[in-house]
Amino acid sequence: MADPTLPVSAELRRTVADLHRELTRYGLVIWTAGNISARVPGADLMVIKPSGVSYDELGPEAMVVTDLHGELVEGELAPSSDTAAHAYVYRHMPEVGGVVHTHSPYATAWSARREPIPCVLTMIADEFGGDIPVGPFALIGDDSIGRGIVETLRGSRSPAVLMANHGPFTVGTDARAAVKAAVMLEDVARTVHFAHQLGRPEAIDPESVDRLHARYQNVYGQ
Amino acid sequence: MADPTLPVSAELRRTVADLHRELTRYGLVIWTAGNISARVPGADLMVIKPSGVSYDELGPEAMVVTDLHGELVEGELAPSSDTAAHAYVYRHMPEVGGVVHTHSPYATAWSARREPIPCVLTMIADEFGGDIPVGPFALIGDDSIGRGIVETLRGSRSPAVLMANHGPFTVGTDARAAVKAAVMLEDVARTVHFAHQLGRPEAIDPESVDRLHARYQNVYGQ
Amino acid sequence: MADPTLPVSAELRRTVADLHRELTRYGLVIWTAGNISARVPGADLMVIKPSGVSYDELGPEAMVVTDLHGELVEGELAPSSDTAAHAYVYRHMPEVGGVVHTHSPYATAWSARREPIPCVLTMIADEFGGDIPVGPFALIGDDSIGRGIVETLRGSRSPAVLMANHGPFTVGTDARAAVKAAVMLEDVARTVHFAHQLGRPEAIDPESVDRLHARYQNVYGQ
Amino acid sequence: MADPTLPVSAELRRTVADLHRELTRYGLVIWTAGNISARVPGADLMVIKPSGVSYDELGPEAMVVTDLHGELVEGELAPSSDTAAHAYVYRHMPEVGGVVHTHSPYATAWSARREPIPCVLTMIADEFGGDIPVGPFALIGDDSIGRGIVETLRGSRSPAVLMANHGPFTVGTDARAAVKAAVMLEDVARTVHFAHQLGRPEAIDPESVDRLHARYQNVYGQ
Numbered sequence: 001m002a003d004p005t006l007p008v009s010a011e012l013r014r015t016v017a018d019l020h021r022e023l024t025r026y027g028l029v030i031w032t033a034g035n036i037s038a039r040v041p042g043a044d045l046m047v048i049k050p051s052g053v054s055y056d057e058l059g060p061e062a063m064v065v066t067d068l069h070g071e072l073v074e075g076e077l078a079p080s081s082d083t084a085a086h087a088y089v090y091r092h093m094p095e096v097g098g099v100v101h102t103h104s105p106y107a108t109a110w111s112a113r114r115e116p117i118p119c120v121l122t123m124i125a126d127e128f129g130g131d132i133p134v135g136p137f138a139l140i141g142d143d144s145i146g147r148g149i150v151e152t153l154r155g156s157r158s159p160a161v162l163m164a165n166h167g168p169f170t171v172g173t174d175a176r177a178a179v180k181a182a183v184m185l186e187d188v189a190r191t192v193h194f195a196h197q198l199g200r201p202e203a204i205d206p207e208s209v210d211r212l213h214a215r216y217q218n219v220y221g222q
Numbered sequence: 223m224a225d226p227t228l229p230v231s232a233e234l235r236r237t238v239a240d241l242h243r244e245l246t247r248y249g250l251v252i253w254t255a256g257n258i259s260a261r262v263p264g265a266d267l268m269v270i271k272p273s274g275v276s277y278d279e280l281g282p283e284a285m286v287v288t289d290l291h292g293e294l295v296e297g298e299l300a301p302s303s304d305t306a307a308h309a310y311v312y313r314h315m316p317e318v319g320g321v322v323h324t325h326s327p328y329a330t331a332w333s334a335r336r337e338p339i340p341c342v343l344t345m346i347a348d349e350f351g352g353d354i355p356v357g358p359f360a361l362i363g364d365d366s367i368g369r370g371i372v373e374t375l376r377g378s379r380s381p382a383v384l385m386a387n388h389g390p391f392t393v394g395t396d397a398r399a400a401v402k403a404a405v406m407l408e409d410v411a412r413t414v415h416f417a418h419q420l421g422r423p424e425a426i427d428p429e430s431v432d433r434l435h436a437r438y439q440n441v442y443g444q
Numbered sequence: 445m446a447d448p449t450l451p452v453s454a455e456l457r458r459t460v461a462d463l464h465r466e467l468t469r470y471g472l473v474i475w476t477a478g479n480i481s482a483r484v485p486g487a488d489l490m491v492i493k494p495s496g497v498s499y500d501e502l503g504p505e506a507m508v509v510t511d512l513h514g515e516l517v518e519g520e521l522a523p524s525s526d527t528a529a530h531a532y533v534y535r536h537m538p539e540v541g542g543v544v545h546t547h548s549p550y551a552t553a554w555s556a557r558r559e560p561i562p563c564v565l566t567m568i569a570d571e572f573g574g575d576i577p578v579g580p581f582a583l584i585g586d587d588s589i590g591r592g593i594v595e596t597l598r599g600s601r602s603p604a605v606l607m608a609n610h611g612p613f614t615v616g617t618d619a620r621a622a623v624k625a626a627v628m629l630e631d632v633a634r635t636v637h638f639a640h641q642l643g644r645p646e647a648i649d650p651e652s653v654d655r656l657h658a659r660y661q662n663v664y665g666q
Numbered sequence: 667m668a669d670p671t672l673p674v675s676a677e678l679r680r681t682v683a684d685l686h687r688e689l690t691r692y693g694l695v696i697w698t699a700g701n702i703s704a705r706v707p708g709a710d711l712m713v714i715k716p717s718g719v720s721y722d723e724l725g726p727e728a729m730v731v732t733d734l735h736g737e738l739v740e741g742e743l744a745p746s747s748d749t750a751a752h753a754y755v756y757r758h759m760p761e762v763g764g765v766v767h768t769h770s771p772y773a774t775a776w777s778a779r780r781e782p783i784p785c786v787l788t789m790i791a792d793e794f795g796g797d798i799p800v801g802p803f804a805l806i807g808d809d810s811i812g813r814g815i816v817e818t819l820r821g822s823r824s825p826a827v828l829m830a831n832h833g834p835f836t837v838g839t840d841a842r843a844a845v846k847a848a849v850m851l852e853d854v855a856r857t858v859h860f861a862h863q864l865g866r867p868e869a870i871d872p873e874s875v876d877r878l879h880a881r882y883q884n885v886y887g888q
Contacts, residue, residue, distance in 0.1 A: 026696060030248060030409050031402055032443075033345070052443030081442050103345055105409070109416035112342050112423035120778050122806075122832045123699070123769055139430060140344075140437060165426055166344045180697055187696045187771070194775035196420050198862055201778035204831055208805060215806060220747050221698075221718030252470060252631045253624055254665075255567070274665025303664050325567055327631065331638035334564050334645035361652060362566075362659060387648055388566045418642055474692060474853045475846055476887075477789070496887030525886050547789055549853070553860035556786050556867035583874060584788075584881060609870055610788045640864050 013060040028104040038175035050077035088146020098175030106189035111162040126216035129157030137164040235282040250326040260397035272299035310368020320397030328411035333384040348438035351379030359386040457504040472548040482619035494521035532590020542619030550633035555606040570660035573601030581608040679726040694770040704841035716743035754812020764841030772855035777828040792882035795823030803830040
């Protein structure tokens with residue numbers, strides 16, 4: 001059993017704080033919208049962005065720590081209003097170490113139409129392993145959003161889900177991987193949007209999708 | 223009665239000057255276009271951007287102070303050419319403490335078509351409480367623009383109005399809230415534009431809109 | 445008669461060099477494309493960008509001076525490949541003190557379709573005084589481009605012309621005014637593009653266009 | 667015969683490392699995607715980006731050197747996963763000194779539709795000498811991508827090829843020229859995309875294309 005009294009390392013707070021800069025760098029968030037969390041290794045805790053705080057002021061000390069039911073454990077500020085959704089994901093997907101939520105514009109446009117992003121690019125096969133799925137319409141305030149994320153991701157190889165009329169959530173083995181998925185999601189959402197504006201690209205055949213996905217997951221990088 | 227001889231605090235001038243940087247950061251304005259004003263608490267005065275001055279040169283000392291009929295009270299420079307519209311809003315909407323005008327491209331495209339932005343995203347329900355309304359076509363030079371803003375906003379929960387063939391005005395309890403509305407307006411104008419380019423998203427049902435709006439206005443942030 | 449042996453002030457070189465930064469700031473140019481020139485007051489000379497030099501290296505000392513037939517008078521580098529077009533404009537439009545050429549993407553898209561930008565925004569009435577006109581298709585290498593610019597601008601109040609399948613040229617009483625027109629042109633080209641993607645905005649009536657144009661030209665700014 | 671034991675100059679490593687900044691400056695790449703290589707003059711070697719390394723960490727010391735079959739010769743890191751494609755191009759196109767691969771969004775959208783970019787802009791005639799061609803769909807892992815690039819470029823004056831459902835590759839006499847082609851490719855892919863969204867521009871006649879291309883290749887620049 002994890003011990004909720006374990007201290008959260010300064011390094012993890014810094015990592016989560018710093019990763020928020022990738023959201024602004026790639027234009028995935030505006031004002032105070034969007035949030036990143038990381039599971040605390042060895043504890044039933046997570047580090048998450050506080051609610052409604054400007055990206056210019058998001059240092060490590062502003063990050064808050066909650067348990068996996070979203071109850072505040074450490075920190076001066078109220079946690080993100082999306083904390084319940086992050087917590088639900090960590091409780092139900094033990095392989096997930098990081099969660100990201102944005103309203104990045106192209107991915108959110110697909111979300112608004114409740115239309116999956118089709119696997120028409122090698123980059124989608126690489127990272128998402130097929131079409132990027134749509135989750136249900138769910139209101140904030142209880143476990144509806146978290147449940148919608150988990151149920152949708154369980155039926156897919158994709159680390160990203162497009163929540164209907166809302167926006168994307170992405171997951172990863174750690175916070176950095178979830179941020180990478182959020183950045184790549186917006187990139188492919190945009191490129192396929194452009195492609196569809198002037199025609200309809202052919203989907204990549206399933207066997208090629210499998211080969212691309214297997215290679216990228218196992219060979220790419222250092 | 224407010225005393226028009228009260229000095230305007232250096233802090234309010236700085237706040238208004240600094241907020242203009244958010245307009246350039248989010249690409250809401252070009253060159254010298256766009257302007258922010260703030261009501262001076264306890265006085266029938268407002269602080270506003272001068273006319274035709276570059277954003278690089280907008281320090282606190284460049285800001286001008288006028289009464290609520292747009293007559294210059296303090297400052298070396300001529301006030302914004304939109305001063306009459308800002309002043310009209312302050313005279314007729316006592317709850318408003320800040321006004322912002324931009325020609326942000328996506329919001330202005332909806333303005334040009336005289337088409338409200340439909341409430342198809344949770345973020346629109348949160349901040350705008352429903353469809354974002356269109357105001358009349360009005361020429362600069364008298365109270366037409368101000369009257370169009372006030373009449374449109376009175377029939378809506380939205381802090382933003384799309385003035386026909388012109389561009390958006392937003393209001394807030396203070397200048398920061400009006401700037402936030404301008405930033406969120408352009409974001410949702412863009413996302414719904416993208417969504418409409420490849421289909422038509424379903425509107426969120428009115429009861430969900432009400433619940434989202436109530437929660438966001440009362441629970442979000444610190 | 446102007447004396448071509450008059451020295452060109454360091455200040456004018458610096459002004460022209462610095463204005464190129466506005467082209468990159470607003471995304472109007474890539475790599476080494478685009479160019480700005482200024483007429484030298486009191487002389488049949490102009491200051492212009494050298495050909496094929498990176499924007500990072502465009503200091504005052506890199507600027508070149510030519511006569512109004514494009515012959516090099518001062519400078520180490522070959523003048524812009526568009527020098528002949530700038531020179532033609534100065535020879536035939538004595539009221540022009542600055543010329544700018546870019547391939548800014550939205551304006552160039554209208555140029556590619558040989559379609560004028562319709563006056564559907566108050567900002568277009570303000571700065572351009574009506575529809576923004578299209579010039580002929582003309583090859584580089586002789587006076588064709590310059591002649592096309594001058595003939596088109598003479599039939600219009602617009603300081604901008606969309607050269608067919610090529611891109612925009614703008615003029616002004618000085619280089620700064622021509623840059624301002626280039627920045628505003630791309631902004632309205634983009635906004636009207638967005639507006640047209642989802643419908644057709646109504647044009648502003650000619651009387652209102654006249655009133656807006658007259659006011660903006662005479663009242664706006666300091 | 668080139669001697670694979672020759673040292674690779676620090677200058678070439680720095681040049682290739684620095685050029686990657688142009689890819690981020692113009693928004694051609696995200697995260698760790700995209701790569702640039704340069705042939706080592708006088709040796710059967712190339713300098714290339716390592717696989718999956720952040721653009722913030724791409725100093726000269728991170729660059730790796732491989733032979734022209736992609737075998738690592740110098741460096742601590744694994745070479746780019748696209749190394750085999752770069753190597754194939756150098757083996758079969760001796761005139762090529764630099765290769766660039768990106769997933770730049772507009773060019774990749776044309777790639778996804780397998781649609782050539784038509785020569786409707788003088789800038790396309792200048793740099794690409796005609797329509798920008800589409801290459802075959804090819805999987806990573808053997809010589810398929812390299813062969814597709816070479817076969818497509820041999821039938822064209824274009825330094826760019828749009829690999830189906832994947833993205834663009836560009837070549838040049840050196841790495842800087844290949845980067846320039848990648849930057850110009852995305853620019854024209856975007857502008858023609860915009861032009862096609864609201865109509866169909868006329869193609870430039872072949873004789874004018876030839877004249878523009880000849881002039882730009884021989885006269886432009888210093």
